[in-house]
Structure formats: structure tokens, C-alpha cells
Amino acid sequence: MEDIKLNIDIPSQINISYPIFIGERIFKKTGEIIKQYIPSSKLLLVSNDTVFPIYGNQVIEILKQEGFNVKSVVIPDGEDYKNINWLKVIIDKAIDFNLERKDSIVALGGGVIGDMAGFAAASYLRGINLVQIATTLLAQVDSSIGGKVGINHAKGKNLIGAFYQPKCVIIDVLTLNTLDKRNLKNGLAEVLKYAFIEESCNCNNKKLNFFNFLNENKNQIYKLDVETIATMIEHCCILKAAVVEQDEKESGLRAILNLGHTTGHALEVCGNYQILSHGEGVSIGMIAALRIASEMELISKNLACESERFIKNFELLTSIPENINVKDIIEAMKKDKKIIKGKLRFILPTKNIGNVEIYDNVDEKLLINVLNSLY
Numbered sequence: 001m002e003d004i005k006l007n008i009d010i011p012s013q014i015n016i017s018y019p020i021f022i023g024e025r026i027f028k029k030t031g032e033i034i035k036q037y038i039p040s041s042k043l044l045l046v047s048n049d050t051v052f053p054i055y056g057n058q059v060i061e062i063l064k065q066e067g068f069n070v071k072s073v074v075i076p077d078g079e080d081y082k083n084i085n086w087l088k089v090i091i092d093k094a095i096d097f098n099l100e101r102k103d104s105i106v107a108l109g110g111g112v113i114g115d116m117a118g119f120a121a122a123s124y125l126r127g128i129n130l131v132q133i134a135t136t137l138l139a140q141v142d143s144s145i146g147g148k149v150g151i152n153h154a155k156g157k158n159l160i161g162a163f164y165q166p167k168c169v170i171i172d173v174l175t176l177n178t179l180d181k182r183n184l185k186n187g188l189a190e191v192l193k194y195a196f197i198e199e200s201c202n203c204n205n206k207k208l209n210f211f212n213f214l215n216e217n218k219n220q221i222y223k224l225d226v227e228t229i230a231t232m233i234e235h236c237c238i239l240k241a242a243v244v245e246q247d248e249k250e251s252g253l254r255a256i257l258n259l260g261h262t263t264g265h266a267l268e269v270c271g272n273y274q275i276l277s278h279g280e281g282v283s284i285g286m287i288a289a290l291r292i293a294s295e296m297e298l299i300s301k302n303l304a305c306e307s308e309r310f311i312k313n314f315e316l317l318t319s320i321p322e323n324i325n326v327k328d329i330i331e332a333m334k335k336d337k338k339i340i341k342g343k344l345r346f347i348l349p350t351k352n353i354g355n356v357e358i359y360d361n362v363d364e365k366l367l368i369n370v371l372n373s374l375y
Contacts, residue, residue, distance in 0.1 A: 018037070018165060018166060018167055018168050018169065019037070019168050019169070020145065020168070020169040020171065020237050020241075021033060021168065021169065021170050021171060022140075022171045022173065022230055022233055022234055022237070023171075023172065023173065023230065024172070024173055024174055024226050024230070025172060025174060026170060026171075026172050027055070027058065027059065027062070027170075027172045027174075027175075028062065030059055030062050030063065030133065030170055031062045031063045031064075031065055031066030031068065032066060033168060033170060034063065034066070034068070034104070034106070034131055034168070035066050035067075035068075037131075037167045037168045038104045038129050038131065038167055038168075039102050039129075040068065040102060040103045040104040040129060041068070041069055041102075041103065042068070042069045042070075042071075042097060042098075042099055042100070042103040042104075043063055043068045043069070043070045043071075043103065043104050043105075043106050043131075044070075044071055044072070044073065044090075044093060044094055044097055044099055044103070044104070044105050044106065045059065045060060045063075045070055045071070045072040045073070045106045045108055046072075046073050046075070046090055046105060046106065046107050046108065046109075046113060046116065046117035046120070047072065047073075047074055047075075047107075047108040047109050047113060048074060048075055048076060048077040048078075048081075048109050048110075048112070048113055049074055049075070049076055049077055050077040050109075051077075051108060051109040051110070051113070051135050052072070052074045052108070054178055055108060055135065055175070056072060056074070056108065059106075059108055059133065060072065063106075071093065071097045073089060073090055073093040075089060075090070075113075075116070077112075078112070078273070078274075079112055079152070079268065079273035079274075079277070079278065080272065080273040080274055081112070082112045082115060082116055082151050082152045082273075083151055083152055083153075084151060084160070086116065087116055087119060087120060087123075087151050090105075090116060090117065090120040091120055091123065091124055094120065094124050094128075095124075099124065099125070099128060100125070100128075101125050101127070101128050102128075102129070103128055103129065104121075104128060104129035104130065104131055104167070105117050105118075105120055105121040105124070105128060105129070105130055105131075106130075106131045106133060107130070107131070107132050107133060107134075107144075108133045108135065109133075109134075109135055109136070109139070110134070110135060110136030110138055110139045110143075110183075111136065111138045111139045111142070111143035111144075111278065113139075114132050114134065114139050114143050114144050114149070115143060115148070115149050115150055115151065115158070115161070116149075116151060117130070117149075118130055118132070118147075118149030118150075118164055118166070119149040119150050119151055119160075119161055119162060119164070121149075121164060122149055122162040122164035123162070127164065129167050130164065130165075130166040130167060131166055131167055131168055131169075131170070132144035132145075132166045132168075132169045132170070133169075133170045134169060134170070134171050134175075135172075135175040135178075136175070136176075136179060136183060136186070136187060137176055137179065137183070137184055137186070137187025137188065137190075137191070137233075138183075138186050138187035138190055138278065138279060139187075140171045140173075140176075140187070140233050140236075141187060141190050141191050141194070141232075141233055141236035141237070141240075142187075142190040142236065142240065142257075144166070144169050144171075145169060145237055145240050145241065145244070146165075146240055146241075146243075146244045146248075146254075146257075147163045147164050147165040147166070147244070147248065148161065148163060149161055149162055149163075149164050150162065152273065155269070155335050156265070156269060156332070156335045156336060157265040157268055157269055157273075157336075158265075159335075163248060163249055163250075171233060173224075173226055173229045173230050173233065174226075176224055176229065177224060182277070183277075184222075185279060185280075185283075185314070185315065185316055185317075186277045186278060186279030186280065187279060188221075188279065188314055188316060189260070189278075189279035189280070189282040189283040189286070189316055190236070190279060190282060191214070191232060191236055192214065192283070192286070192310070192311060192314060192316070193257075193259050193260060193282065193286065194210055194235065194236050194239045194240070195210045195211040195214055195310075195353070195354070196211075196259055196286065196307070196349060196353065196354065196356060197239070197256050197257070197259055197347075197354065197356050198210050198211070198239060198354040199352075199354030199355045200253075200256050200354070200355055200356050200357070201239045201242045201243050201256070202242060202243075202246060202253070203238065203239060203242040204242065206238070208235050208238065208239070210235050210239070211310070211353050211354065213231075213232070213235065214232070214310075214314075215310065215313075217232070218313065218314060240257065243256065243257055255345065255347060255358050256347050256356050256357075256358070258347050259285075259286060259289060259347040259349075259356055260281075260282040260283070260284075260285030260286035260288070260289055260347075261281075261282060261285060261347075262285065262333060262336060262344060262345065262346050262347075263281070263284060263285035263288040263289070263329070263333070263371075264278065264280075264281030264282040264283075264284065264285035265281065265285075265332070265336055266281075266329045266330075266332035266333045266336065267280075267281040267284060267285070267320065267324060267329060267332075268281045269332040269335075270324045270325075270328045270329055270332050271321070271324060275321055275323070275324065276317075276321070279316075280316075280317040283311060283316035283317050283318060284317055284318060284319065284320060284374060286311060287308055287311060287318050287374060288370055288371065288374060289346060289347065289348050289349060290304045290307050290308055290349060291304065291370045291373060291374075292346060292348055292362055292366065292367065292370050293348040293349045293350065295366055295369075295370065296348070296359075296362070296366070298348055298349065298350045298351075298357075299349050299350060299351070299352075303349075303352065303353065304349075306353075307349065307353065318374070319374055319375060320371065320374045320375050322375060326368055326371045326372060329371055330364070330367070330368070330371075340360065343360040343361075344360065344362060344367075345358055345359070345360045346358075346359050346360075346362050347359075348362075
């Protein structure tokens with residue numbers, strides 16, 4: 001009997017677009033916005049014990065006024081709770097609430113909540129609707145956009161996850177007024193990252209001059225001037241959207257969004273997600289990338305120094321804590337999800353500010369020397 005072969009063309013990627021609402025006091029429109037984009041009757045609101053006491057009841061009341069049946073699940077605040085045990089808590093609540101496929105999970109919080117709620121939405125019933133309400137700068141400029149969702153493992157950050165896009169993203173810039181300075185800086189590390197990758201984002205020939213914008217508006221940013229903050233967040237969203245549109249599943253270009261992250265993620269792991277925040281790891285990681293690029297003669301030493309001054313001018317962390325050692329950092333890097341065929345991948349600056357490329361040929365001795373220079 002002859003083998004029967006059947007060839008069916010199945011699209012490997014579905015083009016997805018969704019709105020990002022950025023503004024002042026748009027919390028009040030949350031129910032109206034979600035009703036427009038989600039055919040839900042039930043919403044499961046996922047938040048943490050820092051954000052929920054500030055905004056939780058307000059958001060629930062607004063949603064109920066639009067006719068939604070709303071339940072909530074509140075988990076502890078912190079990266080070390082971004083794990084399978086607390087994911088199960090969210091899934092259990094969804095099951096108890098009898099959420100159906102047309103219903104939705106709503107993430108109210110920062111990056112950890114967005115990642116966990118997003119992964120729960122991607123996993124439950126093989127995928128239900130997701131809405132991101134981002135309340136931290138880190139979430140507003142990065143983690144709520146682009147569809148990366150997941151949880152950590154003790155041996156590595158974000159080793160378990162998926163690509164799953166939300167139906168819409170809601171960003172009320174006034175939520176930043178509740179952040180302490182450390183949390184604001186946590187997000188600013190990701191903001192500065194976009195200045196270093198702008199030219200490589202292929203943003204439809206749209207020139208934002210983001211490096212200059214940040215340099216000129218540092219004081220206004222730290223004052224949380226609404227117009228400046230809204231523009232800053234919009235620029236970050238434009239740049240990330242441009243990259244994700246070209247490479248949703250990180251098969252190539254999207255990797256440039258990981259500038260500073262190879263070192264940064266390793267530092268988070270070495271600190272058991274308690275010593276350093278994500279943004280602190282990334283700011284140190286960007287310094288490492290600049291020094292590696294300088295040593296490899298990809299950029300001039302003058303450009304490396306100018307770029308380091310830019311990061312330090314924003315008062316971001318630039319030194320590795322003494323209780324984290326280089327050997328452990330290297331070992332953590334080797335378990336990173338971005339490794340291909342056993343080779344570490346770094347996003348490194350090239351040519352001038354705004355240009356980066358992917359490299360997998362960084363000499364380990366050079367890497368060790370650079371890491372030692374960061375203490």
C-alpha cells in the first residue's frame with residue numbers, strides 16, 4: 001500500500017494588532033474600553049498586594065458599572081513570586097469562576113503581574129482573552145507590549161512561557177505617582193534601552209531622536225510631568241511595536257530588545273530575584289554591553305564613555321553587588337533561554353548611538369574581565 005501524503009498550508013503567523021491607550025485619568029474609561037474590545041461577560045482581575053489596595057476596588061467598580069461580572073485574585077508582590085505555584089493560584093481561581101473562552105483575564109499591575117496573568121490567559125482553556133492595565137513604568141514601556149508572557153524557574157528567568165498578545169493595553173500615566181524612586185528607575189532602564197537601539201528598530205523611517213529627547217528632558221521625567229511622560233511612553237511603544245511587527249516570535253530582529261538582558265537576567269538569578277530588580281540588572285547589563293563592544297572595537301572608547309555617562313546621569317545602578325561573584329554570573333548566563341547551540345548571545349552597540357547587532361562570539365576571558373570591571 002502506498003504512503004498517502006497530504007500537504008496543507010497552515011499560516012505560521014497571524015498578524016495581530018491591538019490598541020494601546022495612553023493618557024491621564026483614563027482609568028475611568030477602563031470598562032468602556034474593555035467592552036469595546038472584549039466579548040466577555042466575566043473578567044478575572046489579577047493583581048498584587050501592593051497595587052490592588054490602591055486601584056483594585058476602583059477598577060472593579062468601573063468594570064461592574066459596564067455590566068461585567070468581576071472576580072479578583074491577589075498575589076504577593078515581587079519577582080520571586082513569579083513561579084508555577086502562584087500561577088496555579090490564578091488558574092484555580094479561573095476554574096472556580098467558570099471562565100469560558102470568550103471571557104477575559106485582566107492584569108492590573110507591573111511586569112510580574114502582566115507576565116503571570118498573561119501566561120495564565122495563554123494556558124487556560126488553551127487561550128482566553130487578555131487585557132493589560134499597566135501601572136508601573138517598566139510595564140508601560142516594555143512588558144505589557146509585545147506578547148511575551150511567562151514565569152521564572154529557580155535556574156533561570158522566564159524559562160517557562162509563551163507569546164500571547166493582549167486585546168488591548170491601558171496606560172494611565174498618573175499611576176506612576178505611586179511609585180517610589182527605585183521602581184521608577186527600574187522602568188527607566190528599559191526606557192534608556194530604546195535610545196540605544198532606535199536606529200536598529202527599522203521604524204518606517206520615523207526618526208524619534210530618542211537619545212536627545214531623554215537627555216533634554218531628564219528633569220521633567222523625574223518630576224513626572226504628564227506630557228513628557230506620555231510622550232516618552234509613546235516613543236517606547238512605537239519602537240517596540242515596530243520590532244514586534246517584524247519579528248513577533250524572536251527569530252531574529254526582536255532579540256535587539258534584549259540589550260543588557262543577558263547580563264541582567266543572570267544577575268537577577270544570582271540574587272535569587274531579591275538583591276536586584278529587573279531594571280537594575282538591565283542597567284548594569286547595558287554598561288557591560290558597552291564595555292564589551294568597546295573592547296571588541298565595535299564602538300569607540302569615546303562613544304562607550306559618552307553612553308555610560310548617559311546611563312549614570314539618570315542615576316541608574318551601574319555596579320555589580322559584591323555578594324554576587326563572576327563565576328556564578330557566567331553559569332547563570334549559560335542557562336539563559338537566549339542561548340543557541342551552546343553559545344551566549346549578546347546585543348552589542350555598533351557604529352554610533354542607536355545601532356546594535358547580535359553577537360555570539362564574545363570571548364569568555366573578555367567577558368570575565370568586563371564583569372570584573374563592574375565591581
